[in-house]
Amino acid sequence: MPAASIASTMDETTPLENMLAQMERAQEYAQVDPGIFERLKYPERTLKVTLPVRMDDGSVEVFTGYRCQFDSARGPYKGGIRYHPSVTMEEVTALAGWMTWKTALVDLPYGGAKGGVICEVKEMSTDELRRMTRRYTEGIRRMIGPHMDVPAPDMNTNPEVMAWIMDTYSMYEGYSIPQVVTGKPLSLGGTPGRVEATGRGVAMITRKVFDYLEEDLHEATIAIQGFGNVGNWAARLLVEMGANVVAVSDVTGARYDPDGLDLGSLLAFSEGGGTMEGYPDAEFISNEALLELDVDVLIPAAVADVITTDNVDDVRASVIVEAANGPTTTSADDALIERDVPVVPDILANAGGVIVSYLEWVQNTQEYSWTLSQVNADLERRLTGSFDEVVDAYHRHETPDLRTAAYTIALRRVATAHELRGLFP
Numbered sequence: 001m002p003a004a005s006i007a008s009t010m011d012e013t014t015p016l017e018n019m020l021a022q023m024e025r026a027q028e029y030a031q032v033d034p035g036i037f038e039r040l041k042y043p044e045r046t047l048k049v050t051l052p053v054r055m056d057d058g059s060v061e062v063f064t065g066y067r068c069q070f071d072s073a074r075g076p077y078k079g080g081i082r083y084h085p086s087v088t089m090e091e092v093t094a095l096a097g098w099m100t101w102k103t104a105l106v107d108l109p110y111g112g113a114k115g116g117v118i119c120e121v122k123e124m125s126t127d128e129l130r131r132m133t134r135r136y137t138e139g140i141r142r143m144i145g146p147h148m149d150v151p152a153p154d155m156n157t158n159p160e161v162m163a164w165i166m167d168t169y170s171m172y173e174g175y176s177i178p179q180v181v182t183g184k185p186l187s188l189g190g191t192p193g194r195v196e197a198t199g200r201g202v203a204m205i206t207r208k209v210f211d212y213l214e215e216d217l218h219e220a221t222i223a224i225q226g227f228g229n230v231g232n233w234a235a236r237l238l239v240e241m242g243a244n245v246v247a248v249s250d251v252t253g254a255r256y257d258p259d260g261l262d263l264g265s266l267l268a269f270s271e272g273g274g275t276m277e278g279y280p281d282a283e284f285i286s287n288e289a290l291l292e293l294d295v296d297v298l299i300p301a302a303v304a305d306v307i308t309t310d311n312v313d314d315v316r317a318s319v320i321v322e323a324a325n326g327p328t329t330t331s332a333d334d335a336l337i338e339r340d341v342p343v344v345p346d347i348l349a350n351a352g353g354v355i356v357s358y359l360e361w362v363q364n365t366q367e368y369s370w371t372l373s374q375v376n377a378d379l380e381r382r383l384t385g386s387f388d389e390v391v392d393a394y395h396r397h398e399t400p401d402l403r404t405a406a407y408t409i410a411l412r413r414v415a416t417a418h419e420l421r422g423l424f425p
């Protein structure tokens with residue numbers, strides 16, 4: 001059983017229940033129209049697709065996939081596609097809801113969506129993954145489109161997978177439509193800066209929260225759960241900013257060195273296909289132990305529901321920056337509020353990815369391209385501006401935490417769009 005599922009069964013709430021509780025808590029401050037608030041608790045639609053795929057040995061395996069479109073009041077649906085054994089319709093719905101609040105919080109002209117396929121990519125060849133991706137794209141192609149719903153990468157999907165989706169969609173339409181997905185390879189209309197955007201945003205937000213707390217990021221100790229796209233870029237950029245990354249993990253476990261890890265060697269090892277379990281240096285500890293390290297910053301950057309009532313009392317970090325979606329359950333949040341531990345919520349901390357996805361889509365739509373420094377400057381402007389808005393709302397509304405402040409802003413923006421558009425018909 002994957003660790004993610006173990007964590008969720010031990011805790012009392014699911015990601016969807018956590019999201020609804022986060023909305024309820026913010027409604028006290030957002031005070032949006034009760035009818036609109038009721039509407040915002042449910043997705044507009046979710047498609048379940050059955051995907052028969054020819055495997056390399058000639059057999060046929062049948063996969064299940066989903067695409068949930070949560071809300072489109074502010075613009076086309078936007079959200080990643082995840083390949084993971086723990087994908088469920090309920091999890092995809094929560095992730096689509098979080099995308100809705102995230103795009104609203106950072107003020108992008110988008111709604112929210114999410115997709116997922118239940119599969120174990122480590123056990124599949126590239127050809128099998130490509131055939132599954134094409135079949136999934138065929139399954140959801142009536143829902144997606146450059147002005148309708150624009151997918152992007154998430155866990156275990158990458159620019160190559162986006163290229164297959166773009167190709168399959170374009171084949172059906174009869175001409176090339178790069179802007180149907182973001183996170184594409186550079187030579188297919190991808191933007192410089194997209195691959196590292198989420199990790200860069202996490203690093204920028206960590207620096208920003210340190211400035212806000214009037215603490216020095218230089219030499220601050222940092223533990224990061226998950227050393228995939230988001231975790232490894234956040235680690236590199238935080239080290240560039242002078243911080244001390246002392247622990248990182250993947251699904252096999254964590255490596256810990258209180259004096260700071262040799263990140264270059266870890267990156268080379270993992271890029272060569274190595275796992276934390278097989279890495280020869282630094283102390284090997286469990287993912288659970290990483291979450292409980294006495295560090296300045298804890299960055300969960302893997303799966304949902306890892307900070308729960310079971311371990312929250314043992315979490316000793318002074319600040320938590322949520323790079324993963326939904327890493328903290330509602331009751332764990334209550335304990336962190338009680339202890340005054342600042343948590344930068346996922347819908348703000350990991351919004352760098354969707355911001356640069358938006359910049360990619362804008363470039364594709366305008367058939368024009370930007371430089372890396374233009375992209376990074378725009379990312380920083382939007383993300384740090386959103387952080388300031390959240391801090392302002394936190395003080396102005398006297399919300400219990402930054403998450404409630406972020407949701408208050410997001411709920412009001414989405415509700416205003418619904419109010420202005422009116423109830424159909």
Ligand SMILES: NC(=O)c1ccc[n+]([C@@H]2O[C@H](COP(=O)([O-])OP(=O)(O)OC[C@H]3O[C@@H](n4cnc5c(N)ncnc54)[C@H](O)[C@@H]3O)[C@@H](O)[C@H]2O)c1
Nearest residue numbers: 003004155156198226227228229230250251302324325353
């Ligand atoms: N990629 C993006 O642009 C993006 C944007 C916003 C949010 N996120 C979120 O960030 C998180 C990580 O995404 P990613 O793109 O880096 O994925 P990834 O697949 O590149 O990396 C995931 C990492 O988590 C580890 N992992 C998987 N299951 C684990 C478990 N049960 N316990 C501990 N570690 C585990 C993997 O070994 C890997 O190191 C996800 O929650 C995702 O939704 C990603």
